[in-house]
Amino acid sequence: MPTDQEGIEDKHLFFGYMGMRDKIFSLGKGWNVWLPSRNDLDIYDQYDAEYIVAQNMMGEVVGGARFIRTDRGGANPAAGQYTYMIRDAQRGLLNGLPDDLCENPPCSSRVWELTRFVTNGQGYARDVLMESCLKFLKDRRAKSFIFLGPQGFKVMARRFGYQLNPLGPLSRNKDGQFQVFLCNI
Numbered sequence: 223m224p225t226d227q228e229g230i231e232d233k234h235l236f237f238g239y240m241g242m243r244d245k246i247f248s249l250g251k252g253w254n255v256w257l258p259s260r261n262d263l264d265i266y267d268q269y270d271a272e273y274i275v276a277q278n279m280m281g282e283v284v285g286g287a288r289f290i291r292t293d294r295g296g297a298n299p300a301a302g303q304y305t306y307m308i309r310d311a312q313r314g315l316l317n318g319l320p321d322d323l324c325e326n327p328p329c330s331s332r333v334w335e336l337t338r339f340v341t342n343g344q345g346y347a348r349d350v351l352m353e354s355c356l357k358f359l360k361d362r363r364a365k366s367f368i369f370l371g372p373q374g375f376k377v378m379a380r381r382f383g384y385q386l387n388p389l390g391p392l393s394r395n396k397d398g399q400f401q402v403f404l405c406n407i
Contacts, residue, residue, distance in 0.1 A: 235275040238283025242340045265304050266290060266337065274358050276341075276351045285341035285351040289358065292333045292368065306335040308370060308402055319370075324390040324402040328368065333404075334359060336369040352382055359407055366406045372399060379405060 240263065266288065275286040295305035304310055309327035311319035336355065341347040359367055368389065369375075379386045386403040393400055 234281070235277065235283060235286075236273065238277070239273060239275045239286030239340070242283060242286060242342070243338050246340050247338070266307060270294060272358070274351065274354050276347055276354060278347075284344060284347035285339075287339040287351060287355050288337050289334045289355075289367070290337070291331055292328045292335055293331045297329050307337055308335060308368060318395055320393050320395070322391060323370065323393055324368075327389075327402075328366075328404075330365075332363065332365040334362075334364050334367045336367050339369070339371075348378070349381075352378065356382065356407065364407055366404055368402060368404050370400050370402050373401065375403065379403075 272289045278284050290306045299305050311323045314321045384405050389402040
């Protein structure tokens with residue numbers, strides 16, 4: 223059980239991360255979110271979502287990411303039940319994302335979805351955050367993770383010694399081009 227000081231630190235990190243998400247996704251891209259408040263909470267920020275938040279030596283949040291296991295909702299989720307973003311797009315539940323992003327989205331406790339990866343734009347923040355994300359997944363015995371991203375993510379993955387495997391076609395919407403990738407750990 224965390225002490226009061228740890229709880230305060232956790233809140234600082236979480237709300238710092240949510241502020242970055244809000245600036246980039248809600249305000250910057252105009253994405254609709256779940257709660258109409260001054261953050262970027264969406265339907266996937268539920269009790270089982272896990273967060274990695276990076277801070278600099280001064281305690282400022284410099285980046286973060288959200289992880290959700292792909293077995294959320296089970297093999298046959300109820301109609302209208304949200305599971306994870308890529309799977310729900312394929313199920314036709316998300317306006318703005320094509321339903322052909324990924325033909326067979328995984329459903330496994332060993333495969334996680336990475337979403338809402340944000341940094342302050344500094345290269346060191348991206349690198350530290352990516353290293354922390356990979357450690358998080360290894361600690362949970364994940365075998366791979368999936369994410370939706372631009373083609374440029376292939377370059378970042380190679381820097382860390384990973385190869386990205388496309389799981390669907392190159393897609394496009396008002397925010398640009400993107401593709402679903404799987405990365406083995």
